[in-house]
Amino acid sequence: MTTRGCPYNCDFCCVTDLFGKKIRHIPVENVVRDIVEARTKNFMFLDDNIIGHPKYAKELFKAISPLKINWVGQASISLVKDTELMELAAASGCKSLFFGLESVSEDQLKQFRKAISDIGQLEQALQKIKKMGILIHASMIFGFDNDSKAVFNETVKFLKKNKISTVSFNVLTPYPGTKTYNDLKNEGRLLTANWKYYDHNTVVFQPKNMTPWELQLGKTTARKKFYNPSSVFSRLFGNLYSPRLYLALNYGHMKQSQVEMKRIGKLKSEFFDLL
Numbered sequence: 001m002t003t004r005g006c007p008y009n010c011d012f013c014c015v016t017d018l019f020g021k022k023i024r025h026i027p028v029e030n031v032v033r034d035i036v037e038a039r040t041k042n043f044m045f046l047d048d049n050i051i052g053h054p055k056y057a058k059e060l061f062k063a064i065s066p067l068k069i070n071w072v073g074q075a076s077i078s079l080v081k082d083t084e085l086m087e088l089a090a091a092s093g094c095k096s097l098f099f100g101l102e103s104v105s106e107d108q109l110k111q112f113r114k115a116i117s118d119i120g121q122l123e124q125a126l127q128k129i130k131k132m133g134i135l136i137h138a139s140m141i142f143g144f145d146n147d148s149k150a151v152f153n154e155t156v157k158f159l160k161k162n163k164i165s166t167v168s169f170n171v172l173t174p175y176p177g178t179k180t181y182n183d184l185k186n187e188g189r190l191l192t193a194n195w196k197y198y199d200h201n202t203v204v205f206q207p208k209n210m211t212p213w214e215l216q217l218g219k220t221t222a223r224k225k226f227y228n229p230s231s232v233f234s235r236l237f238g239n240l241y242s243p244r245l246y247l248a249l250n251y252g253h254m255k256q257s258q259v260e261m262k263r264i265g266k267l268k269s270e271f272f273d274l275l
Contacts, residue, residue, distance in 0.1 A: 163238025
């Protein structure tokens with residue numbers, strides 16, 4: 001981890017509450033020393049947004065480029081607005097980046113105050129990243145008040161069309177301390193205070209446009225559709241710059257999707273049928 005803090009303060013996210021809006025960072029020379037002393041070539045940067053401070057990120061990428069490592073991390077889609085930053089990330093060994101896209105609804109994206117809130121521009125941004133040879137791991141969230149039951153198919157269609165490498169499918173989770181939690185609590189829409197269910201995978205609130213079970217099933221089914229063999233194969237042709245890593249990652253997600261499908265029946269009887 002090279003930085004902490006995030007200036008975006010999204011309603012549903014607890015990062016700013018925990019680490020603050022101001023971005024602080026470790027001296028680049030310390031990061032380089034840690035990498036060298038680790039004596040390995042594969043790394044994961046755990047920063048919530050490794051490019052949150054562009055000047056620092058450029059210094060970091062230039063410093064680690066001679067080390068010939070491979071790394072993955074998490075970044076804002078605003079990365080595409082700085083070509084030099086993208087090129088430096090790729091040259092420094094970046095193989096995959098996690099992007100919190102959250103939604104493919106333009107209305108919802110505007111509420112997020114994202115750097116890119118137009119779907120056409122978002123598609124162009126994703127293609128720019130792919131041209132750098134960087135695999136895209138997108139994080140999607142279902143359950144916003146704008147979401148209807150159509151959101152599941154629309155999201156999968158968008159992700160497959162743009163040949164996104166891998167995706168995390170989540171349900172909106174109202175962490176205590178966030179605006180989302182306070183709003184849902186004040187509206188009487190929280191279903192449980194049993195924290196074991198606050199796991200990104202279980203619906204713990206009453207959605208506006210569907211039942212909790214419909215949201216749960218829709219999310220699980222969307223994941224299954226995205227990771228079925230035909231989808232994995234069709235998306236491969238948009239990820240041929242790193243086919244081995246792409247296939248390995250998708251195989252792992254396919255297995256996880258199968259586990260989730262087996263879990264959902266138990267979850268229904270254990271939780272949803274008791275609501």
